[in-house]
C-alpha cells in the first residue's frame with residue numbers, strides 16, 4: 001500500500017511529467033505539425049501568440065519566409081496553423097465547412113450569455129438556423145430598414161454639430177460611432193430603443209460589461225469556466241459584475257421574446273425588425289424546423305455581438321483613412337453633394353445609396369485594408385491532408401484575412417496602400433475571387449448580415465462626410481486595440497469642421 005506522502009509525490013510527478021510532455025515533447029517531437037515550417041516558439045507561456053495578436057507585420061514576414069501554411073505556437077507551445085493557402089481556405093469556407101468548428105477557447109464563456117444562436121451553432125443545427133433565418137435578410141427587408149439608419153445617423157450628426165457649436169472641434173468619435181451602431185441594431189434587430197446616443201440604458205450597460213476587453217484574470221476565468229463552470233460562482237469582483245450583467249441580458253431578452261410571442265399568437269407581427277420577421281417565418285415552418293423560444297432569444301445577443309462593433313469599427317476606419325487622404329474625402333463629398341444637394345433633407349433610399357460608385361469603392365477599400373474581422377478561426381474536427389502535411393483533428397487554424405487582403409500577389413505592388421479607385425479597374429477585379437476578399441467570410445458560414453451592414457455603413461458614412469470635414473490631429477498615432485479584431489483605441493480624436501452647404 002502506498003502511503004500518503006508517496007501518493008502525493010507520484011501525483012505531483014505525474015502532473016509535472018504531463019506538463020513537460022505537452023509543452024516540450026509533444027509539440028516539437030511528436031505532433032504531425034512539427035513538419036510544417038514556421039517561426040520558433042518565443043516563450044513557454046505565450047508561444048508566438050502574443051506577437052501574433054498584437055502586431056501585424058510578423059505574420060507577413062512568416063508568410064514570406066515559410067509559405068502559405070505556417071505553423072506557429074499558441075499558449076503553452078500548442079502548435080497551430082496560420083493559412084493563406086487557397087486550397088485550405090476553399091475546404092474550410094466552401095467545400096467542407098462543417099469539418100471545422102469555432103474554437104471554444106477563443107470564444108471564452110461568451111456562449112453562456114449568447115447561446116448557440118447562428119454565430120456559435122454547429123453542423124445540422126447551424127444549417128437549420130441559417131435556412132430559417134436567410135429570408136429575414138433579403139434585400140426587400142433591408143430596404144425597409146434604411147430610414148432607421150438615416151434617422152439614427154441624423155442624431156449623431158446633430159450631436160457632433162452641437163459639440164462644434166459649443167467650441168469643440170477635437171472630438172473623440174469612437175464611443176459615439178459605437179453607440180450609433182448599437183442604437184441601430186437594437187431598432188432593426190428587435191425594435192428595441194437603446195437610445196444610447198442620448199441617454200443611459202441598463203441593457204446597453206450590461207452588454208458593454210460583457211463585451212469589454214477583460215483583464216488577464218477575466219480572460220483566464222472566461223476560458224477556464226468553459227471546462228469548470230463553477231469558477232464563475234466564486235464571489236470576486238469580475239464574476240459579480242459579469243453575473244449581474246448576464247442576468248440583465250437574460251431578463252431583458254426573455255421579456256422581449258415573451259412580448260413578441262404574445263403578439264405573434266394574436267396574429268402576424270407587423271414590425272420590420274429581424275426578430276419580428278423571424279417570428280413570422282417560424283410560424284410557417286413544420287414543427288421540426290421551427291426555432292424554440294430559447295433559440296430565438298439567442299439570436300438577440302447574436303445580432304448584438306455580430307452586428308454592432310463590426311459595423312462601428314468599419315465606419316471608424318473609413319473616417320480614419322479619409323482623414324489621412326483629403327483628396328479621396330473631397331471626391332466622396334463631391335459625389336454626395338451631387339446626389340443629395342440639400343443636406344438637411346438627406347434621406348436616401350437603398351437603391352440611391354447603392355448607386356454611388358465612389359462610396360462603394362471607399363467601403364470596399366476600407367473593408368480590405370481594415371477588415372473588422374482579421375482572422376477566420378477554426379478547429380479541425382477531422383484529420384485532414386493538405387499537400388505533404390497531415391493536419392490532425394483538433395488543430396487550430398487561422399485564415400489570415402489581413403494577410404490575404406494585403407497580399408501583393410493578389411492586389412499588386414500597391415496592396416498596402418489606400419486606393420479606392422482600384423475597385424474600378426476591371427483587370428484587377430476580375431481576379432478577385434470569393435476566397436481573396438473575405439471581410440464577410442464566404443460559403444455557408446458567411447455573414448448573414450452583410451447586406452444590412454453594407455447599407456448601414458454607407459448611410460452612416462455618407463451622413464458624416466456630407467456634413468463634416470474630418471482631419472486627423474497633427475502627430476496623432478492611431479492604435480488598433482489588438483490585431484485579433486481591428487477595433488481602434490477609444491481615445492482617438494478627429495479634428496472636425498462643418499460643411500456649410
Ligand code: HEM
Pocket residue numbers: 118119120130189302303306307308310311314371372373376377438439440441444445446447448449450452453454457
Ligand atoms: C461591417 C460589418 C460586418 C462585418 C465585417 C461582419 C463580418 C462577419 C464575418 C467575417 C463573419 C464570419 C465569422 C466566421 O466565420 O467565423 C460573420 C458572421 C456573422 N455575422 Fe457578420 N459582419 C458584419 C455585420 C453584421 C451584422 C450587421 C449582422 C446582423 C445583423 C451580422 C450577423 C452575423 C451573423 C449572425 C454571423 C454568423 C453567420 C453564420 O455562422 O452562419 N454581421 N460576420
